[in-house]
Amino acid sequence: MSESWESTLREETGAWAERHLLRTLIPAQQAGQTVLIREGRRLLNFSSNNYLGLATHPKLGLAVAESASQGVGGVASRLIIGHNEETETLEREIARFKGTEAALLFPNGYMANLGLLSALLKPSDAVFSxxxxxxxxxxxxxxxxxxxxxYRHLNLEHLEVLLKRADAKGAKRKLIVTDSVFSMDGDVAPLSDLVQLKRKYNAALVLDEAHAAGVWGPGGAGMAHHLGVAEDVDLHMGTFSKAFGVYGAYVAGKKEWIQYLVNRCRPLIYTTALPPVLVAAIRTSLRLVEAGDNLRRDLHERSAWFRQKLQEAGLSIGGSTTQIVPWIVGESEQAIKLSRALAEEGVLAVAIRPPTVPEGQSRLRFSLMATHTKAEVEQAVAAIRRVAEQGAVR
Ligand SMILES: Cc1ncc(COP(=O)(O)O)c(C=O)c1O
Known part of the structure; x- marks a missing residue:
């Protein structure tokens, strides 16, 4: 006899709960601010990806309101009638921002990555991730x-072994793909060395700048620009949902690549276009990001100070050198306890557990915002120190 769905679902979720891995949805109000409200509590917000604080910028709201007077919905796929002039203008602006020939707008970053990789790669190709x-x-x-x-995290020796192995097995084409800033670790891919390897092994390089675009590089163009290797990246992917404070994503590169994606990328072809209200907000946000050197300076200063204070307190922050700062504590139960204790102290840092991070590497993930005041960052550090001392977790 076949099994009942309810009993097997209950069994599995029960097992996750026992291992402190159950996830629940908790509403938050004012999540775009540095102080939000969750479960009736006012908490310092160290858990958003709104790195420049733009999600609540009044100009974005105005852009949305103005555009909304013409209607709200995306109405159809880009390839049907969901493609308007403002979308084309935005794509030209993104290409200029990234210094590429062309760019393509996507509904979100998840779909951009899913779409570009599944469209480009064939079973005869080898991909290195x-x-x-x-x-x-x-x-x-x-x-x-x-x-x-x-390949092992940031380990280019291992990558080279695998590139050789794929060549020996006769892979037709090769593609290396990496985050530039890693979302749960806040460390940075060694892009200059990756470029050397990509050249040596005649591979393509695809870069996910989700956590770097807007934050790093001149005008916020990204980590590849910051490190001076932008020309060597074949496809730059990034999202407008984080530092840009809106929603949507882009892929930018040479015209041939973009044209191929327009023809083959299923998450672009078979879904409704990003609504014009969001296109208008992204265009406004792009201007704010490009003019946002002061925001980036504040964010980097606050982040550096925060990292230093956590290290001085003896906490393990891994290899973070950015606005994302993990406190790696190991077991999931401990991460949950510490997250709760911090909330008692008025600070929100969500516990990140497997499968998002490897087993035994559960952590609290702190993310800084340019709009955090110095006092707010100091308050958070004081709370973290108290919680660390009470929890005796080092
Ligand atoms: C590295 C990375 N790539 C892609 C995405 C997906 O982007 P989006 O939130 O726009 O779907 C995320 C978001 O969590 C991310 O961290």
Missing amino acids: DQYNHASIVDGIRLSGAQSYR
């Missing part, structure tokens, strides 16, 4: 059916 790349990259690779090689 950092072990800690985002889930959307992992899923895009799975969907492509390409020969998949996962």
Whole structure:
């Protein structure tokens, strides 16, 4: 006899709960601010990706309101009638921002990664992906059916071994894909060395700048620009949902690549276009980001100070050098306890557990915002120190 759905679902979720891995949805108000409200509590917000604080910028609201007077919905796929002039203008602006020939707008970053990897890669190709790349990259690779090689985090020696192995097995084409800033670790891919390897092995390089676009590089163009290797990246992917404070994503590169995606990328072809209200907000946000040197300076200053204070307190922040700062504590139960204790102290840092991070590497993930005041960052550090001392977790 076949099993009942309810009993097997209950069994599995029960097992997750026992291992402190159950996830629940908790509403938050004012999540775009540095102080939000969750479960009736006012908490300092160290858990958003709104790095520049733009999600609540009044100009974005005005852009949305103005555009909404013409209607709200995306109405159809880009390839039917969901493609308007403002979208085209935005794509030209993104290409200018990234210094590429062309760019393509996507509904979100997950779909951009899923779509570009599954469209480009064929089973005869080999793809090389950092072990800690985002889930959307992992899923895009799975969907492509390409020969998949996962290299150890940031480990280019391991990558080279795998590149050689793929050549020996006769892979037709090769593609390396990596986050530039890693979302749960806040460390940075060694892009200059990756470029050397991509040249040596005649591979393509695809870069996910989700956590770097807007935050790093001149005018916020991204980590590849910051490190001076933008020209060597074949496809730049990024999202407008984080530092840009809106929603949507882009892929930018040479015209041939973009034209190929327009023809083959299923998450672009078979879904409704991003609504024009969001296109208008993204265009406004892009201008704010490009003019946002002061915001970036504040964010980097606050982040550096925060990292230093956590290290001085003896906490393990891994290899973070950015606005994303993990406090790696190990067991999931401990991460949950510490997150709760911090909330008692008025600070929100959500516990990140497997499968998002490897087993035994559960953590609190802190993310800084340019709009955090110095006093707010100091208050958070004081609370973290108190909680660390009480929890005796080092
Ligand atoms: C590295 C990385 N890539 C892609 C995405 C997906 O972007 P979006 O939120 O726009 O779907 C995320 C978001 O969590 C991310 O961290």
